[in-house]
Amino acid sequence: MAAEKQITDLIPHRSPFLWVDRITSFEDEGSITTEKLINADLDLFKGHYPDNPIMPGVLLCEIIFQTGALLIAKMVLADNGLQKNVPVITRIERAKFKRPVHPGDTAVVKVVLKEIISAVYFLKGTLRVGGKTAVQVGFSCALIKSLEDE
Numbered sequence: 001m002a003a004e005k006q007i008t009d010l011i012p013h014r015s016p017f018l019w020v021d022r023i024t025s026f027e028d029e030g031s032i033t034t035e036k037l038i039n040a041d042l043d044l045f046k047g048h049y050p051d052n053p054i055m056p057g058v059l060l061c062e063i064i065f066q067t068g069a070l071l072i073a074k075m076v077l078a079d080n081g082l083q084k085n086v087p088v089i090t091r092i093e094r095a096k097f098k099r100p101v102h103p104g105d106t107a108v109v110k111v112v113l114k115e116i117i118s119a120v121y122f123l124k125g126t127l128r129v130g131g132k133t134a135v136q137v138g139f140s141c142a143l144i145k146s147l148e149d150e
Contacts, residue, residue, distance in 0.1 A: 010073035011066065012086055012146070019063040020109075023070060030113030032071040036063050040103035055101040060135045064125035065089055067109045068141055072121055075113065085143035090120060093138035105129045119143060 003022035008014060025033040038055050045053035069087040101107060111125040120142050127135040 007070065011069045013066055013069070017062075018066070019059065020066050020070065024108075026071075026074055028075070030071070030075060031110060032067060032074065033108065033110045034063075034067045034070065036107045036109070038101055038103055038105045038107060042103070045103055053103050055103075055105075057095075057097050057135070060097075060101055060107070060127055061092070061095065061137055063107055064109055064111060064127055064135065064137055065139060065141070067111045068121070068123045068125060068139065071111050071113060071123070072141060072143070084146055086146050087141050088144055089139055090142050091140040093140075095135070095137040097135055099129070099132060099134045101127075101129055101134050107134070114138075 004018070006023060007018065007020055013019070019036055020034045021036050023032065023034050025031075040053075044056065044059075048054060048056055072087060106129065108128045109125060110128075111123050114122045114124055116122070120140050122138070122140045124138050125136070126133055
């Protein structure tokens with residue numbers, strides 16, 4: 001639970017849509033690495049290729065995006081996380097799905113900040129399983145005010 005609290009202190013995502021289990025490394029220069037165990041008990045595997053369950057690509061991207069939100073929170077908003085702001089995806093570029101991810105796999109995600117222009121963060125994420133790249137995606141993210149602030 002300590003790992004989950006560390007994450008939920010930084011970003012607004014919560015179960016059942018929290019897709020990061022723990023932060024394994026963070027570098028001030030602009031990179032972060034996280035892990036997510038792909039639990040075989042997830043209901044989605046009952047319908048997403050039940051005879052050969054595969055983690056949906058959109059959720060693999062979400063793991064990367066949440067890792068990016070954690071990077072932004074740790075780098076820019078370390079004092080109070082994203083409590084007053086909500087990170088939103090503004091662009092997805094060059095998504096490449098190189099191999100399937102299955103129940104029981106542990107996804108290791110690295111996100112690197114490429115640049116910041118105005119209030120938009122440009123990032124690149126890679127998700128690996130067993131040391132092999134499964135997904136790569138470039139994306140941008142902006143912060144918007146939380147509804148609680150209005």
